Amino acid sequence: xxxxxxxxxxxxxxxxxxxxxxxxxxxxxxxxxxxxxxxxxxxxxxxxxxxxxxxxxxxxxxxxxxxxxxxxxxxxxxxxxxxxxxxxxxxxxxxxxxxxxxxxxxxxxxxxxxxxxxxxxxxxxxxxxxxxxxxxxxxxxxxxxxxxxxxxxxxxxxxxxxxxxxxxxxxxxxxxxxxxxxxxxxxxxxxxxxxxxxxxxxxxxxxxxxxxxxxxxxxxxxxxxxxxxxxxxxxxxxxxxxxxxxxxx
Amino acid sequence: xxxxxxxxxxxxxxxxxxxxxxxxxxxxxxxxxxxxxxxxxxxxxxxxxxxxxxxxxxxxxxxxxxxxxxxxxxxxxxxxxxxxxxxxxxxxxxxxxxxxxxxxxxxxxxxxxxxxxxxxxxxxxxxxxxxxxxxxxxxxxxxxxxxxxxxxxxxxxxxxxxxxxxxxxxxxxxxxxxxxxxxxxxxxxxxxxxxxxxxxxxxxxxxxxxxxxxxxxxxxxxxxxxxxxxxxx
Amino acid sequence: xxxxxxxxxxxxxxxxxxxxxxxxxxxxxxxxxxxxxxxxxxxxxxxxxxxxxxxxxxxxxxxxxxxxxxxxxxxxxxxxxxxxxxxxxxxxxxxxxxxxxxxxxxxxxxxxxxxxxxxxxxxxxxxxxxxxxxxxxxxxxxxxxxxxxxxxxxxxxxxxxxxxxxxxxxxxxxxxxxxxxxxxxxxxxxxxxxxxxxxxxxxxxxxxxxxxxxxxxxxxxxxxxxxxxxxxxxxxxxxxxxxxxxxxxxx
Numbered sequence: 001x002x003x004x005x006x007x008x009x010x011x012x013x014x015x016x017x018x019x020x021x022x023x024x025x026x027x028x029x030x031x032x033x034x035x036x037x038x039x040x041x042x043x044x045x046x047x048x049x050x051x052x053x054x055x056x057x058x059x060x061x062x063x064x065x066x067x068x069x070x071x072x073x074x075x076x077x078x079x080x081x082x083x084x085x086x087x088x089x090x091x092x093x094x095x096x097x098x099x100x101x102x103x104x105x106x107x108x109x110x111x112x113x114x115x116x117x118x119x120x121x122x123x124x125x126x127x128x129x130x131x132x133x134x135x136x137x138x139x140x141x142x143x144x145x146x147x148x149x150x151x152x153x154x155x156x157x158x159x160x161x162x163x164x165x166x167x168x169x170x171x172x173x174x175x176x177x178x179x180x181x182x183x184x185x186x187x188x189x190x191x192x193x194x195x196x197x198x199x200x201x202x203x204x205x206x207x208x209x210x211x212x213x214x215x216x217x218x219x220x221x222x223x224x225x226x227x228x229x230x231x232x233x234x235x236x237x238x239x240x241x242x243x244x245x246x247x248x249x
Numbered sequence: 250x251x252x253x254x255x256x257x258x259x260x261x262x263x264x265x266x267x268x269x270x271x272x273x274x275x276x277x278x279x280x281x282x283x284x285x286x287x288x289x290x291x292x293x294x295x296x297x298x299x300x301x302x303x304x305x306x307x308x309x310x311x312x313x314x315x316x317x318x319x320x321x322x323x324x325x326x327x328x329x330x331x332x333x334x335x336x337x338x339x340x341x342x343x344x345x346x347x348x349x350x351x352x353x354x355x356x357x358x359x360x361x362x363x364x365x366x367x368x369x370x371x372x373x374x375x376x377x378x379x380x381x382x383x384x385x386x387x388x389x390x391x392x393x394x395x396x397x398x399x400x401x402x403x404x405x406x407x408x409x410x411x412x413x414x415x416x417x418x419x420x421x422x423x424x425x426x427x428x429x430x431x432x433x434x435x436x437x438x439x440x441x442x443x444x445x446x447x448x449x450x451x452x453x454x455x456x457x458x459x460x461x462x463x464x465x466x467x468x469x470x471x472x473x474x475x476x477x478x479x480x481x482x
Numbered sequence: 483x484x485x486x487x488x489x490x491x492x493x494x495x496x497x498x499x500x501x502x503x504x505x506x507x508x509x510x511x512x513x514x515x516x517x518x519x520x521x522x523x524x525x526x527x528x529x530x531x532x533x534x535x536x537x538x539x540x541x542x543x544x545x546x547x548x549x550x551x552x553x554x555x556x557x558x559x560x561x562x563x564x565x566x567x568x569x570x571x572x573x574x575x576x577x578x579x580x581x582x583x584x585x586x587x588x589x590x591x592x593x594x595x596x597x598x599x600x601x602x603x604x605x606x607x608x609x610x611x612x613x614x615x616x617x618x619x620x621x622x623x624x625x626x627x628x629x630x631x632x633x634x635x636x637x638x639x640x641x642x643x644x645x646x647x648x649x650x651x652x653x654x655x656x657x658x659x660x661x662x663x664x665x666x667x668x669x670x671x672x673x674x675x676x677x678x679x680x681x682x683x684x685x686x687x688x689x690x691x692x693x694x695x696x697x698x699x700x701x702x703x704x705x706x707x708x709x710x711x712x713x714x715x716x717x718x719x720x721x722x723x724x725x726x727x728x729x730x731x732x733x
Contacts, residue, residue: 005497006496006499006523006559006560006649006679007496007524007678022573022602022604024601024602025599025600025602030600033596037585037588040588041585041588044588100585103586105583106583106584108577108579108581109583109597112546112547112548112577113572113601114569114573114600114601114602115600116569117567249550
């Protein structure tokens with residue numbers, strides 16, 4: 001930048017220390033930069049997080065009133081409700097993920113920056129992950145409260161499941177969010193494309209939760225967890241690799 | 250680039266041959282194949298159901314491979330084949346999902362059961378539908394091709410996970426007992442009919458994909474001509 | 483090549499900031515950029531005119547690293563466009579467009595600091611304030627961008643684009659939507675950048691605004707330069723009528 005081959009350095013008006021050459025952020029640094037930028041925006045407006053939270057709570061309420069407690073025990077219903085609501089409130093967060101880059105074409109500035117393309121995907125995925133986990137921090141206790149189920153007894157395992165499940169839906173959802181935002185049917189396409197991919201995640205999470213709640217041995221939950229882990233591994237990698245291909249280059 | 254100047258007819262030799270093959274297959278199914286002892290006449294729909302299913306998965310495999318080819322080589326023709334194969338695949342998948350219950354009702358007593366294969370086919374249907382809606386939502390050809398290719402590849406990666414999940418679900422949850430509809434003891438005539446039917450369906454697949462591909466190619470050519478008429482803009 | 487502003491005794495000949503040779507970009511069968519070559523040195527400004535669809539925006543996006551060329555070579559600040567995944571070249575380029583590329587919910591300071599960090603500056607906060615001061619929006623630094631007028635937003639956007647002191651500044655129709663005051667501020671800012679040794683490429687429909695800053699002028703049509711000359715050789719009125727002719731010829 002202050003390379004004297006191209007122009008005279010004294011003219012740039014730079015103070016001596018500024019002519020230290022910049023260090024381009026690496027993958028992790030850029031990822032964190034973009035994630036914190038997204039979180040800052042979300043924190044400033046708070047609307048998306050609040051909406052997702054309210055949606056989750058409303059959903060829990062509606063399911064409650066649609067339920068016949070004499071036919072199905074709470075302990076059988078709750079895991080399913082928990083993870084279905086998790087999926088749909090997660091979608092709300094994912095919707096806005098790339099929307100923020102579309103307004104005023106901020107995405108162009110991201111693409112013009114000297115960071116690796118994968119960092120854009122990973123940064124947004126990290127922000128989405130924190131968003132989804134944030135909603136869960138409130139939604140899970142809400143389920144315990146509304147349905148009167150002792151989720152606290154398995155809170156450690158439940159945290160693990162929540163983290164793995166969030167990772168899975170965020171990996172796929174972030175990529176599809178990047179794609180959907182460039183189409184004409186963005187709000188319709190994101191759920192339509194993502195939900196088939198969410199199914200193994202929801203299944204594994206719900207089945208594991210219900211087994212643990214019923215006090216069954218952990219070994220029974222293990223096959224489901226294996227599927228969830230495998231899913232996370234495969235799709236975080238596949239989506240990070242696929243992301244640059246969605247860009248016009 | 251050489252172009253055929255004569256207008257190729259929409260219904261060409263491929264389609265005619267495929268149509269004849271299918272009709273022949275069904276004549277054979279209906280009149281020349283014995284009915285299965287326990288399942289009766291309803292079983293004959295199996296000759297429609299299984300080949301359709303196999304071709305639906307074949308079509309999906311083609312989408313997967315051509316998606317990779319497109320991302321790797323940026324070859325437009327690969328994208329057109331993928332598009333054609335997806336649409337034909339959706340058709341076949343719909344056939345599977347409708348013939349399944351029609352066959353199943355007399356045998357299982359219920360219209361739908363979360364049979365492992367049927368469920369997997371349902372997800373195939375969802376992925377196909379998403380693929381086609383995605384394509385419909387994008388106007389710009391290279392963007393459309395890129396996004397479709399990504400979905401085609403990710404969808405293929407999803408299938409094993411659906412399979413594993415459904416399998417695990419079913420082994421842990423007893424489902425309505427399904428009389429074995431598989432083929433362990435198919436007498437030779439039925440096997441031959443099945444293979445004949447399968448061959449006929451493959452011909453239908455090829456003929457339809459070819460026709461759809463040509464439609465795509467012609468549309469692209471029209472768009473090209475329009476663009477050059479406007480002065481290359 | 484520009485011995486633009488000599489510091490002391492020796493007239494130092496600088497290398498060109500941008501050297502492009504035969505740049506091509508196709509979209510399917512359409513050649514949006516069809517063999518463009520140019521060479522621009524520090525302190526020079528190329529004003530790029532042309533009808534809609536001529537490929538001006540595509541050319542700028544190629545140089546900014548938003549698109550990859552289908553063919554041709556290009557050096558920006560001495561590094562190849564695609565070297566190191568394009569990062570090296572992109573670090574030397576700043577992009578201004580008619581869209582602000584800002585995050586409306588964040589403040590001007592936060593937007594520019596974010597850019598400063600993305601470009602790896604050692605002291606991002608200081609650099610951001612300096613850029614905002616240069617663009618005379620430092621007093622509104624902490625207001626959310628959405629509360630600023632379009633003219634002020636554009637100034638913040640320029641601050642964002644220059645915070646890393648780019649060698650090459652690409653401007654795609656930056657005057658769009660700006661009023662008199664805003665346009666004057668923009669011209670002043672771009673002129674200042676030019677005086678600081680940056681190379682500028684300015685795409686605009688406004689001939690007078692473009693020629694005001696230009697050291698070179700080009701007209702692009704169907705992906706190629708159909709005219710390319712030094713500013714000194716350009717006579718305002720005759721250029722304007724030649725331009726009008728070329729534009730209407732396409733209709």
